[in-house]
Amino acid sequence: MKILVISNLYPPDALGGYEMGCRQVVENLRARGHEVRVLTTAPRTPVASPPHVRRTLRLTDMWVDYHMSRCATVTQLLDESESHRINAFNVHALLAELDDFEPDVAYVWMLTGIGGLGLMAALHHLRVPWVWHLMDDVPATLCQLDNRVVPALAREIERQLRGHTIACSQQLVDEIERRGIRLQGEVEIVPNWVAGPIPPLRSEFYQGDRPLRIVASAAHIDRCYDKGMDLLIKAAATLRDQGRENFSLDIFGQVNDSFYGDLIKTNHLSGLVKLRGSLKQADLIAAYQDYDIFAFPARLREPCAFAPLEAAPSGCVTVMSILSGNSEWLVHGVHCLKVPRTSDGFAHMFGEILDGRVDLEPIGRRGALAVRRDFHLDKLLPRIEQILTKAARQTRDGAGTTDEVYRLALLAEKLTSILIQEPYCA
Template identity: 30%
Template sequence: MRILVLTNMYPPHHYGGYELSCYDTVERLRAHGHRVTVLTTTLRLPGVADRRDERTGGVRRDLAFYWDDHRLLSPSLPERLKIERANQLALENAISAERPEVVSVWNMGAMSFGLLTTIIEKQIPLVYMVCDDWLLYGPKLDAWSRLFTGRGTIARAVRRLTGVPTSVPELGRSGAFLFVSDVVRQAAAKTTPEAARNGSVVYSGIDRRFFPPLAGGRPRRAWRWRLLYAGRLDQRKGIHVALDALSFLPDEAILEIRGRGDSDYLSTLREQAARLGVEGRVRFSDHSARTDLHKAYMEADVVVFPVLWSEPFGLVPLEAMACGIPVVATGTGGSGEYLRDGANCLLSPPGDATALAKAVRRLASDVELRNRVVEGGLMTAEELDIDALAGTLEAWHRAAAERFQHGRPEERRSPTDRLDDLDRHQQR
């Protein structure tokens, strides 16, 4: 197949997990013999270089973005028109060069929704891989099309004059919708009920090649009270709760906070650590490559995932599980669809530092419990592997390219089915 991927960020210039899932999926589709071209924005992170031969390797960083350095942009009207025309030209060039049989849309946050209008009008099949709530917030961040919201007559007149799409298309009927979790699917129902009703939950996955356990599984070393948080620095992630929990743990307990993001929140965390008197037990480090992250996981006794909000999915617990490291998490949002208390992790209520510390103490004192959640975690990580996701997406893109002449692909089974089967077997 000839596939055009449309997304707002693409590694190595990225912030979160969905971009890595997109990259991993693209690489596997290419390995399966498909011609995949990525059309993304000009976003480039400071100090991060493009991959060598990226352009000839099928990545086009040609689209302007209504976002820069964590700020939404609201350019002047002439500048917005200039951006839209440039983006339409970039899309036309990509379509002309690649002649895609199907377009794979990953994230349209702060992008030009007129790109979707053009693709729909060209009658190229669309498959949406929805990894967060951009179906809700995306149209509001499009600085061009939002000018014409509720102004149909003006929108049509401006399009006739400029030749540039001026409205957000009717997305619900525009293609096949795949959701990273049921949480995301339910959220989408607020603005695109038809997409949510007819869509499929396919779950995300990790590349376990980057996160192998030691031979024989989790090393049976003595507990050393090494806690790890890995991920974006964002108040919604609840890192401050983990800091509070650290103050309830023995003096030898150390928390490593590994990530980048909100600099103001980082300053707040440092101040909090000093106020709690645990600054000597907290280590901050920048988020690093997956190979380095694997080393950090393997040096931890437990990975904490104290998120407070309904996060779309959450890859960090899976990465830790794949490494054979026990996890303490809140189970909010999409991660709650694969986390099972006592089976592959320990759960604690969001925002409850005392409960988080208690869960860590339980793992420290109960070797049998640790072994059980590690084994369950390894099983879960096997289920939620990027190869499974790529295979599912390949089937959906092929079906869309064939206009679903042979029906829809099979639904993916729940990631906890194996755990449930094991539990039923053990109860017999």
């Protein structure tokens, strides 16, 4: 198959697991003989790009909090519109790729930051078959104006966008529906995965005869994209206050917010809790072998994360928030341990382990087996191929023209800009 992958970012230019997962699937599809081209944005820092990666889109970077929190309201709204709804420049770039590559199917990933609604509308107008791989509530985000879903936009997505969707959890599908959008067409639930060589299962597990080694990780550690690291620091303070100091907590990730370092110092935890900075993905996965527990508070609405799955094959037991989408795939006390998303919830479970009331070895062995057996990309890729193949058979009857698409994109962009600016020009 000829597959056109569309993503706002593509590694090594990445924010987190969504983009990393995209690259893993692309590389595996190419290895299986498919002709894959990636359409993505110009990188935010210089990176090398192989011939199959076309960096011709323009990114509206909504993740720069310094800019978004300090610019005028009208500028925020214009940026949000260009990011979520329509960017005629990017529609033009998409049309050029469709004309040059002539794909059998478009494989759509994260669209925030590139005028995602406009790109999906272009595919719809041209009747290009598509599969949308969702690892976040992207359809709802694209319908937001000033952080609220616009009902009219949500209704139009429901009415017009009928294709094939892959979602990483039922929790994510339910969340998108709660926000006002029922995904139309065929929806398949495919979990996130581990990829590549699997680290060996450890021969020794924690038995209480040494300090308990706890690890947590996130691509970015800050309050704007809250992964709950403050809950773990507070849990460590609770354990210490209870007289338990036979543990360590290492947190990996790029620290963008001094709040976390200050929280460690304020609670006098410098001897127990360390901010370790970022590691490359392969190095981080290898490092999990040196820890007993992977602590995973997750975002309040985490659809399904890669990190707990990457920690499990070596026997590192995940203690996860019950709110996480990962929790629908794994069983408490069998493959993992689930707790409320509170500092007390994590402190209580850590205390149970420290006091010997929870045996990590059987959980670690079963969790490692489950991930190796059911969550490796080699196992899941055939399902993804089947979905792409089925979508590619879709009829293209009634397709419009590229000229029509571009004229509509220009009109939508100009009208949107006028409607946003008018109230501020009165």
